[in-house]
Amino acid sequence: MNEVYQDAASQLAVAVQEARAGLAEGGIPIGAALFGPDGELLGRGRNRRVQDDDPSLHAETVAFRAAGRMRGYGRTTMVTTLSPCWYCSGLVKQFGIGSLVIGEAATFHGGHDWLAEQGVAVTVLDDAACVAMMGAFVTARPELWFEDIGE
Amino acid sequence: MNEVYQDAASQLAVAVQEARAGLAEGGIPIGAALFGPDGELLGRGRNRRVQDDDPSLHAETVAFRAAGRMRGYGRTTMVTTLSPCWYCSGLVKQFGIGSLVIGEAATFHGGHDWLAEQGVAVTVLDDAACVAMMGAFVTARPELWFEDIGE
Numbered sequence: 001m002n003e004v005y006q007d008a009a010s011q012l013a014v015a016v017q018e019a020r021a022g023l024a025e026g027g028i029p030i031g032a033a034l035f036g037p038d039g040e041l042l043g044r045g046r047n048r049r050v051q052d053d054d055p056s057l058h059a060e061t062v063a064f065r066a067a068g069r070m071r072g073y074g075r076t077t078m079v080t081t082l083s084p085c086w087y088c089s090g091l092v093k094q095f096g097i098g099s100l101v102i103g104e105a106a107t108f109h110g111g112h113d114w115l116a117e118q119g120v121a122v123t124v125l126d127d128a129a130c131v132a133m134m135g136a137f138v139t140a141r142p143e144l145w146f147e148d149i150g151e
Numbered sequence: 152m153n154e155v156y157q158d159a160a161s162q163l164a165v166a167v168q169e170a171r172a173g174l175a176e177g178g179i180p181i182g183a184a185l186f187g188p189d190g191e192l193l194g195r196g197r198n199r200r201v202q203d204d205d206p207s208l209h210a211e212t213v214a215f216r217a218a219g220r221m222r223g224y225g226r227t228t229m230v231t232t233l234s235p236c237w238y239c240s241g242l243v244k245q246f247g248i249g250s251l252v253i254g255e256a257a258t259f260h261g262g263h264d265w266l267a268e269q270g271v272a273v274t275v276l277d278d279a280a281c282v283a284m285m286g287a288f289v290t291a292r293p294e295l296w297f298e299d300i301g302e
Contacts (some may be wrong), residue, residue, distance in 0.1 A: 049220065054209075056216040056242075065207040069200065071298055090241020090262070091207075095301035111241070147222055150246035 006039040008101045011079040014044055015103065018059065019081045021132060022046035028148050029137050030082050032059035034067045034097075037075035042118075043067030045074060049148055060088035060147075064095070073097045081130045083110040085149055092120060099123075103130030107138060108149070157190040159252045159274060162230045163281075165195055166254065169210065170232045170284060173197035178301050181233050181289050183210035185218045187249075188226040194218030200299055207216060209299075211239035215246070224248045232281045234261040236300055250274075254281030258289060259300070 004081045011033060018031025033044040045062025049055055060080055067076075077099035078084075078092055084100070089111025092100055099121040102112060106126070116122040138145045156162045163182065169182025184195040188215055196213025211231055218227075228250035229235075229243055235251070240262025243251055250272040253263055257277070267273040289296045 040260035053220060054216050055218075055220050055246075056212050061207050061212075065205050067206075069206050069298065071205060073301060086241040086245040087238070088241070090237040090239070091246075093241075095206075147220065150224060 003041040004039045005035065008079070008125060011035055011039070011077065011101060012074050012081070012103050012125060012127060014041065015059070015079050015081045016127075016130065016133075018044055018046035018063075019130075022048070022051070022059075023133070023137065026050050028141075028144055029083050029133050030059040030080070032063040032080040032088075033062045033093065035077045035079065042070075042076065047148065050144065055148075058085065058088050060084055064091060077101060081127075082134055083108055083124070084115075085110045089115055093118060101106055101125065103127040104134065107134040108130050117119060154192040155190045156186065156192060159230070159276060162186055162190070162228070163232070163254050163276060163278060165192065166210070166230050166232045167199040167229060167278075167281065167284075169195055169214075170281075173199075173202070173210075174284070174288065175267075176202050178202050178224040179292075179295055180211040180284050181231070183214040183229065183239075185214045186228045186230065193227065198299065201295065202248065206299075209236065209239050211235055211242055215242060228252060231285060232278075233261055233285055234263050236261045236277070240266055252279040255285065257282050258285040258298075 015031040019029040023029035027050040028047040028048040043066030048057035079101040081103040083105035166182040171182040174180035178201040179198040181198040194217030197206035230252040232254040234256035
């Protein structure tokens with residue numbers, strides 16, 4: 001892929017596109033993308049629990065796998081529409097992903113403080129469109145949302 | 152699936168079968184299985200980084216996805232040949248998997264102490280066959296092993 005997105009807002013827009021595509025498919029509207037050191041798009045994806053009937057396919061995992069096998073994630077950035085759950089926070093920690101950009105952490109507060117304490121560069125954008133999208137979904141489909149986070 | 156494995160040793164044997172199958176395929180020999188409250192096998196799998204060229208397919212994730220969509224993991228047990236990395240430890244935490252049985256934690260020490268602190272019932276079996284299998288692999292294929300844990 002040769003697409004380059006250099007600032008956090010345009011990187012988040014990729015994740016939001018994924019989330020909206022997931023919503024249109026009847027899925028959970030969470031999107032993510034992994035970017036390289038110069039903003040090159042390495043992988044993108046969306047939550048696919050509903051679409052693939054697969055509980056392991058959180059958006060961050062889908063973006064990570066889409067990037068393929070790599071060595072050294074220290075200079076990569078994971079961008080996600082929503083604060084990552086512990087599963088996806090563990091992904092960031094284990095693979096040493098250096099930076100994390102989050103659309104919003106109001107609807108759900110996952111493991112991003114824990115990652116920041118361990119040296120990950122965490123940015124929470126407090127994006128109103130992300131809050132509105134996820135908030136509306138949780139209200140409309142609480143059973144799907146709580147299934148997705150194991151509650 | 153109707154297979155039932157009631158004790159930790161027989162549950163570990165399922166994970167070891169998976170790990171050995173992975174080794175025979177040229178993959179990383181880590182296996183896992185998820186069991187229900189009465190020892191019923193819900194899902195099993197092995198690391199598939201090499202086989203599927205997919206960095207997200209750690210054994211625990213493969214076993215978790217094989218179990219399919221569920222509500223409530225509190226009475227399930229994740230059994231794995233090796234101490235779970237942070238990604239897989241995050242999986243256990245997020246979905247509230249109640250128990251974790253580990254073949255060995257000598258070759259690699261992941262997040263199981265962290266999980267125990269949070270109330271997961273953790274058993275480390277110190278299984279000599281698991282230590283020998285993984286130790287031999289790390290010696291033989293260090294580049295694959297370190298790729299798998301993001302180092």
